[in-house]
Each structure stands twice: as C-alpha cells, then as structure tokens.
Amino acid sequence: MASVGKILRRTFLIGSAAIVGGVAFGAYYVTRPAANPLKPAKGETALSPFILIDQQGVTLFAPRAEMGQGVMTTWAALIAEELDVEMDDIRVLHGPAAAAYYNSALVGEGLPNKGYDISDFQHNLGEALGVLGKTLSLQVTGGSTSMKDGFERMREAGATARETLKQAAADRLGVDRAQLKTEAGVVIAPDGTRIPYTELAEAAGRIDPPHAELRDPSDWRLLGQNLPRVDIVGKTTGTAEYGIDVRPEGLKFASVRMNPKLGGAMNSFNASAAQSMPGVEMVVDLGNGVAVVATNTWLAIQAVEAIDVDWADAPYPSETDDLFATIAQAFEDAPNSTMRDDGDVDVLPDGATEITAEYRVPYLAHSTMEPMNATALFTGTKLDLWCGNQAPTLLQIRAANTANLDKEAVEVHTTYLGGGFGRRGELDFAEIATKVAMAMPNVPVQTTWSREEDMRHDFYRPGALARMRGAVKDGAAVLIDGKVAAQSCTQQAVERYTGMPGGGPDKVLVEGLFNQPYAVPNYRISGHIADLDVPVGFWRSVGNSHNGFFHETFMDEMAHAAGRDPLEFRLELAKAEFAPAAGVLQAVKEMSGWTGQTPDGVGRGVAMTYSFGTPVAQVIEVVDEDGTIRIAKAWIACDVGLALDPGTVKAQMVGGMIYGLSAAVTGEITFSDGEVEQYNFPDYDALRMHNAPLTEVRVLETNPRLGGVGEPGTPPSLPALGNALFDLTGERARTLPLINQFNLLV
Amino acid sequence: MATNLNVNGTSYQVDLPDDVPLLWVLRDEVGLTGTKFGCGVAACGACTVHIDGEAVRSCQVALSDVWGDVTTIEGLGTPDSMAKIQQAWVDHQVAQCGYCQSGQIMQAAALLAENSSPTDADIDDAMQGNLCRCGTYPRIRAAIHDAASKLKEA
Numbered sequence: 001m002a003s004v005g006k007i008l009r010r011t012f013l014i015g016s017a018a019i020v021g022g023v024a025f026g027a028y029y030v031t032r033p034a035a036n037p038l039k040p041a042k043g044e045t046a047l048s049p050f051i052l053i054d055q056q057g058v059t060l061f062a063p064r065a066e067m068g069q070g071v072m073t074t075w076a077a078l079i080a081e082e083l084d085v086e087m088d089d090i091r092v093l094h095g096p097a098a099a100a101y102y103n104s105a106l107v108g109e110g111l112p113n114k115g116y117d118i119s120d121f122q123h124n125l126g127e128a129l130g131v132l133g134k135t136l137s138l139q140v141t142g143g144s145t146s147m148k149d150g151f152e153r154m155r156e157a158g159a160t161a162r163e164t165l166k167q168a169a170a171d172r173l174g175v176d177r178a179q180l181k182t183e184a185g186v187v188i189a190p191d192g193t194r195i196p197y198t199e200l201a202e203a204a205g206r207i208d209p210p211h212a213e214l215r216d217p218s219d220w221r222l223l224g225q226n227l228p229r230v231d232i233v234g235k236t237t238g239t240a241e242y243g244i245d246v247r248p249e250g251l252k253f254a255s256v257r258m259n260p261k262l263g264g265a266m267n268s269f270n271a272s273a274a275q276s277m278p279g280v281e282m283v284v285d286l287g288n289g290v291a292v293v294a295t296n297t298w299l300a301i302q303a304v305e306a307i308d309v310d311w312a313d314a315p316y317p318s319e320t321d322d323l324f325a326t327i328a329q330a331f332e333d334a335p336n337s338t339m340r341d342d343g344d345v346d347v348l349p350d351g352a353t354e355i356t357a358e359y360r361v362p363y364l365a366h367s368t369m370e371p372m373n374a375t376a377l378f379t380g381t382k383l384d385l386w387c388g389n390q391a392p393t394l395l396q397i398r399a400a401n402t403a404n405l406d407k408e409a410v411e412v413h414t415t416y417l418g419g420g421f422g423r424r425g426e427l428d429f430a431e432i433a434t435k436v437a438m439a440m441p442n443v444p445v446q447t448t449w450s451r452e453e454d455m456r457h458d459f460y461r462p463g464a465l466a467r468m469r470g471a472v473k474d475g476a477a478v479l480i481d482g483k484v485a486a487q488s489c490t491q492q493a494v495e496r497y498t499g500m501p502g503g504g505p506d507k508v509l510v511e512g513l514f515n516q517p518y519a520v521p522n523y524r525i526s527g528h529i530a531d532l533d534v535p536v537g538f539w540r541s542v543g544n545s546h547n548g549f550f551h552e553t554f555m556d557e558m559a560h561a562a563g564r565d566p567l568e569f570r571l572e573l574a575k576a577e578f579a580p581a582a583g584v585l586q587a588v589k590e591m592s593g594w595t596g597q598t599p600d601g602v603g604r605g606v607a608m609t610y611s612f613g614t615p616v617a618q619v620i621e622v623v624d625e626d627g628t629i630r631i632a633k634a635w636i637a638c639d640v641g642l643a644l645d646p647g648t649v650k651a652q653m654v655g656g657m658i659y660g661l662s663a664a665v666t667g668e669i670t671f672s673d674g675e676v677e678q679y680n681f682p683d684y685d686a687l688r689m690h691n692a693p694l695t696e697v698r699v700l701e702t703n704p705r706l707g708g709v710g711e712p713g714t715p716p717s718l719p720a721l722g723n724a725l726f727d728l729t730g731e732r733a734r735t736l737p738l739i740n741q742f743n744l745l746v
Numbered sequence: 747m748a749t750n751l752n753v754n755g756t757s758y759q760v761d762l763p764d765d766v767p768l769l770w771v772l773r774d775e776v777g778l779t780g781t782k783f784g785c786g787v788a789a790c791g792a793c794t795v796h797i798d799g800e801a802v803r804s805c806q807v808a809l810s811d812v813w814g815d816v817t818t819i820e821g822l823g824t825p826d827s828m829a830k831i832q833q834a835w836v837d838h839q840v841a842q843c844g845y846c847q848s849g850q851i852m853q854a855a856a857l858l859a860e861n862s863s864p865t866d867a868d869i870d871d872a873m874q875g876n877l878c879r880c881g882t883y884p885r886i887r888a889a890i891h892d893a894a895s896k897l898k899e900a
Contacts (some may be wrong), residue, residue, distance in 0.1 A: 236832045238820050688875075
C-alpha cells in the first residue's frame, strides 16, 4: 500500500509553467515534471493546463465532455471560485486529449462496495486507485463522476494560481502576500491599487507556486448558485460547434454503411451504380463496410445506399426470442457475482409470505440527437480528428493504431456533443472516419452516419431478465433473493478498448440491485452473464437502468403482498439503512401530497433508486383520459450531498427521468434476421412536449458524500411509471416497453 | 444548373442537383450549420427553418421546391443581438446538449408569429414534432410563454 500512497500524493501535483507572455497552471501526468513542462523532452512529462493566463485574458480548461449536463460551466466554476475571476470574463475550452486529464473518480466507482456504506478507508482507497485512471489514460466523461473527480483538484488548481499571482504582485509592490486580496481577476494592494492578473501572468510564470488553502464553503460566491451556462448563447443562436459542424478548409463529406448483421463480415460489394451518382468522389472499401466520399453529405448518403453489398451473417442468434432464450439460459450457470449475501435466503422465515416475479426489459439504443460522426484529416504523418466524444485519450490511441501512427501524431479536437448518454464513449465513429480520411490523404473528410445507420449500429443497453423471490412478514420485507441475467457490457467494453478479454465479477451488471439501501435481513443478489455477441455498451445509468426497474417493481409487489402503502413500506426499510434514501422518499411524499389514495381515473406510483452515490425518489401520476393514459405529473427528490449548481442538478434530474420514461413507454430494439428492426425515430421514439409530465424537483444536501447527477434521475422513472399504471389499472407491468401492455399517450 | 436561393437576406447561387434537400444545401454548401440534421425523415424537427415565415422541415424540401425566402436560426438573431425568443431561451437556460434547440426555437418563433398568446395545449400541438432527448420540454414551454409576454410588451 505504501506505493499507492506515494503515487496518490504525486497525483495531485499542481504545477505551473511560463508561456509566452503569461503562465499556465495545471497537472502533471507522472512524477517527473519536465524542465519546460509545455514542451517536454523524451522521458519528461507535459503539464496539462487547467488555467492559462496571458495578456489576452484568462482561459480555463474543462477537459470533460459537454454533452448537455453542464459540466463545462460547473467545472469552470470550481476553478473560478478559488481563482477569483468572474464567469463572464473568462473563456472555457475543452482542451486537447491529455493523460493528465484522467478521471480519478471513475476507477474508484469500480470497487465492489454498495457506495452508501463505505468507510473513509474505502473512500480513500477508491481515491488512491483513481491513480489507475491516470495510468490507463482514462480521460473519460461517464459514470456521473465529473464533479467527484474535479471537486478537490480544480479548486486546488484555482487556489494555487491565485496565490502565485498574489506572490507576483507582492514581489512587484514589495509587500507581503498576506496583505493582498483578489477579486474579479485583479490583485488588490493594501492602498487599493488594482493589478489585473493579465499584467502579473508573465512574472507568475517565474515563481514556484506556493501552497494554497481552500476556502470554506461558507465563503463561496459561485458554487451553490444557479450559474448561467457558458454554452447557452452559442446553443441558442446556432453558433455552438458540434462535431457535425466543423468545416476545415477543403472539407469533403462522406457517409458509411456497416454490416447490419452486427459484427458480421462483408463478403463482397458492387459500387458501380454509386460511382456514377452526382457529387461522388470516391468509394472506400473499409473491409467490413463501405463509405462514399462526396461533395455533400446527402449525396454521399444516397450513393452509399446504392451500393449493393453481400453481408455475412451475424455472430449471434438472429431473432429476439432466441436472444432472450440464451439470456434465460444464463440463469442455469454459476453466477458471475454475488455481491450481496446477507442472512440466509434459503430459509423462508416462519410465518412469512413468499412471492416471486419475473421481469424482462429490451435492448435499447442511445439515440443521441446528433447522429454519429467524426471529421479526420490524414497527412501520412499526422492525423487531426474532430468530434464530440466522451473519451479523447482512448480515441487518440484507437485512431493512432488505425492510422499506424504514434499516439503523439494524433490530435483530437473535442467539440460539443449533440447528446452522449454513453454512446460517445465508444470509438467506432472515429475509427471509421479515420479509415475514410486515410483513403483521401491531405483532404479533411467528415463522415456522417444516417439516422438509420446510427440507430442500427449502436452499442445497445443489454436486454435483461430478472427472477425475483422475496418474503414479507408483519408488513415488512424480510427476504429478497434476486437474480439478473444479461450480457456484460463491462466485459465487452474492456475487450473493445484494450483488445484483451474482460473478466472478473461485473459490478455494473448488478448495480441498482445489490446495493439498494433497504434494511432487509436476508438479501442476496447474483448476476449471470449471458454469452452473446450483440454489441452492448454503457447507456445512461447502465446496469441501474434495468435493475432499478426490477428492484423497485418488486418492492411494490412486496408492499402489495404485505398489504402496505408502497411509499411507507419503502420509507421504513430505508430509514433503518441510509437516512438520505429515507429523506428523498419523505420529500416526494410531502411534495406530491401522497396519501396512498387516488381518485378514480388517477394512478400514482413511487420508486427510489440509489445510483452513482445519489438516492433519487420519484412519484409519477398517470391519468386515464377516455381510455388513453397520460403521464400527467412527476415529483422528484434527490440527495446529492452538495449541489454545486442547483439549476443544473434539477435539469439533469428532469432530463434523466424523461430519458428513462421514454424508454419505459416505447423504447425497444428488436432483432430479425440478425438485423435491428428499428430504423429511425418513427420506430424508436421518445417522450415529446405533449406527453412529458409536469415536474417538480427538490434537491437535498444531507448525503455525506458528493453524489453524481447525470444518471441517477433515470433508474427510478421506469418502475415509478409501472407502479403508477398498476395503481390505475390493477395490472402489473413486468415487461418493458409499456406501450405493448397499456394504452399510453404517444 | 445553378439555383438561386435567398437565405437570411443574402442571395446564393447554388450548383447542386434539384433533389438535394434544403437542409444539406444550407449545411454543406451555404455553410450555415446552425440548422441540424437529426433524422432525415421529418420526425425530429432539428432541421426546422422558415420559408416565407412558415416553419418547415428543411430535410423534406428539395432545392428546386424552395418557394420563398429562407430564414435559419442564424437569421433570427446573433449572439450580440438575439431575437426576443432567443433571449427567453437564455433567460430560462433551456439548452442542455443544445442540438435540437435551433429547430425548437424556429418552430416556437413560427408559433408565436401566428398566435401571440399560446396556451399549453397550443404549445403541445405546435411543438410535438420537435424531439429533445435531453428532456428540456418544461423549460421550452416556460420560455415560449415568457417570449409571448415579452413580444407583447414590445
């Protein structure tokens, strides 16, 4: 452990470097900083800046993907809080792909604890193991980890920079640093003289950064407030640049078709018709697919669709029912994990009533609004890559391998993301764009997928089955014995990213099922991995997205069997286990005026899921309007520990819920002849203005640790809706999507 | 054969086949990328622009069928001089990923031009063709109501 401790201390090294006319503050990747940290020699390491100050102004770097979750704004606010600059006066950039921008929190999340019950030792261990994030170059935006990761380090970066600038001013004025104050980008001398940071930047670059203390939260002026998003004007005027919008000089436009029998080979193709179509400049053989480069994206799409391709079969059973039969078969094998095994579930407690239920949820697409795309320029010795992405360092490695270049020869330019939800953590869109650009050296080529290509070539949320057995006695749950079976998106992703098969217990498969904060004495959860080659990946809230539905529908069934109000039933069990979980249930009870009674034609359901460190409870109200069921209202309470930007937290809670409800109502990816049967939004829709509920959100701050916000709003939405439909109709929803069972308004 | 096109008050000569949709003329030829590609089948509204003030899905209008003057999000207002509806969008911090918002704003602008005091039901009717995967609907609704009252004050 000593070595881990050593690495940990060095990990938080904040350094500085002189730049032309200014100074940069940032983090080092490994332990030996370079003499010139911005231009390291071999064996030395670069400083990756979080703050850059020169005569032009102050630039902050937020090297996490801005996919709508507001990370750019809150990340910048963490720095600005300590640096004493105004948000209006700074520029915020994503910055390059850099190992020093690793995500330490993501690896800590992988520990097999429940999350809410961890000790300080385990917390520190998680932080220490976060160093692995560094060595694995995990500059990843995912797992609702950005704020957990940046909370300490970015404030430290800001404070270090502030004290260095003050020292530069102290040297100039011949006073002690402690006599100086800072505010709005200036250092203020005891006599009131104001020196802008921009004037001090050059001198600051020659000073060793002094130690800086972090401010007490009671002194914060930015954090904890609703801040205007730094991206809001661009996104309101059509001027924000997404991957699909980059326009390097001389750009050509391409589109692609890969085997719709996913992962299958390409036997042959005939592109003679496509060759002579208008605007077509080149047909590219990708080995496992085809692309067309043209003068216009639409012309490229028309031409690539005109190519006659003979596709080989998919490496998985070709029909949905056969896929689910294989998933069910996994229950017969030894479990991959049993991450909770409390008490003895094999013995039914005396006098208890046993209940069982089986559940099924489908494969799901991410369906980001911006279809997959990337733009690449290949010169033979260098590759420039422009795209929205959630993992620029992994992308850089993949592109380098594809183009047979050193990693250093690949420059990744990360734009805004037109939605991510986990899809843009994959690397395929960049790899394809790289291959297309390699066919046309020295010409920038933008490869855009049609919506159909995007929908039918996803890394899907795995279809999953659950077998739940439980027991209730004297109005309480006394036993839960649950099994989930699905493909392992973790193991598949590890293999995709590293080329080596992933193994070991998969926490993601059982998250949302094994780690729910309810005091049930006999509690066992096991995960069974279905061995299938359907491409699966991380979909907003990942395992929680199916397990939240399984667990919280089953809790409702147990409450019903126990003759209890489903909210009170949960509240009692949560109180005894994790107070913040009880707190969010109590909050939605108050907000919704929950009485357990609803008028005729109205149904209400509740659910609570603890995920990514944040318990979220939701009450959903459905109304029968002449036989059509409308999702009328929703109440959400979350406990994030500390709401760094309450407006952003609320937006994420509502958005996460709507993303989950969209899947619950109509979301379903099915297979026939090995191909996905859904092509476009008419086949795979989402909630819209007219059928999204009126929603009220309350943000609590009693959680002892900082929780995530991007994903935890999703899991409880699906069971809360199903439970509301049960309340309305008396029919239990055990299979998604609900449109197959209920006449919901779409 | 070049086609003449008026976009945001500027005239463009476009040399593309007649059947290329206006969306792709704007994005890849004229260089106005504020109008977004989402589905190509008029199912998401991300590509909404105005032709002679009417909200249309630009992915469904062939170049040769453009019947009037085109206004895109860039023509509605600029970062330094936003239209009132855009200001309402900023005031309500509507955008998350933001990709659908050009289309949402153009659709809402057309609604307000026709109906200066839309009810919630009017907003449901007018806006349900515009998909948002981030789920910004509550703030879109609030921004439309707000823009309606601001436009009346003017």
